[in-house]
Amino acid sequence: MSETTVGTSDVGILDLLRKLGPLSVLRLAELTQVTATAVRQRLVRLMAQGMIERGAEKQRRGRPSHRYTLTEKGRRQTGANFVDLAIALWHEIREIKDAEVRRGLLQRLSSRMAAMYADKVHGSSTEERMNSVSAMFADRNVPFVVEQIGRLPVLTALACPYPQLAEQDRGICSLEKMMFSELLGEKVRLTDCRLDGAACCRFETN
Secondary structure (H helix, E strand, C coil): CCCCCEEEEEHHHHHHHHHHHCHHHHHHHHHHHHCHHHHHHHHHHHHHHCCCEEEEEECCCCCEEEEEEEEHHHHHHHHCCCHHHHHHHHHHCCCCCCHHHHHHHHHHHHHHHHHHHHCCCCCCHEEEEHHHHHHHEEEEEEEEEEEECEEEEEEECCCCCCCHHHCCCCHHHHHHHHHHHHHHHHCCCEEECCCHHHCCCEECCC
């Protein structure tokens, strides 16, 4: 299991924490009907993946009691499937008849997304920034790699971050290209696309 892959049993733990808030080992063992030892093993694994964190709760007597809560990464992992809403919103964008208005909206969306990710992208060179983008998407279980093709690094998506949207309209590729341009600080072009039959999508700088 990779660092960013969450097993089925672990998802159950995350979902309980999402629904009920901070919980102790004993309470989680009771809810999942497994041993406290098994729960601790899952919690250690989830903490190592950055999905949950442990906090101490003071008791009137004795040692503090520990409670486990979701981190921001854990909250993204659970209860965050907004695909239907995203597809509906994307259809509304496509319905905008004025091409200039539609493009302006896409540009604002790409800028907003780039601003959300900006603090995770570092480096003085294009290759270093591409590696940051690759690591950022790996954190979301979307495989990206940085390849050296010719003299320039190429950001390659081995799987689409937005597969349901891409199947509806390749305009999502334009949005992604705009976002990468802002994150990398250079104009980016999509040289290969899975929607055209390519094995993967490749983004190159000019």
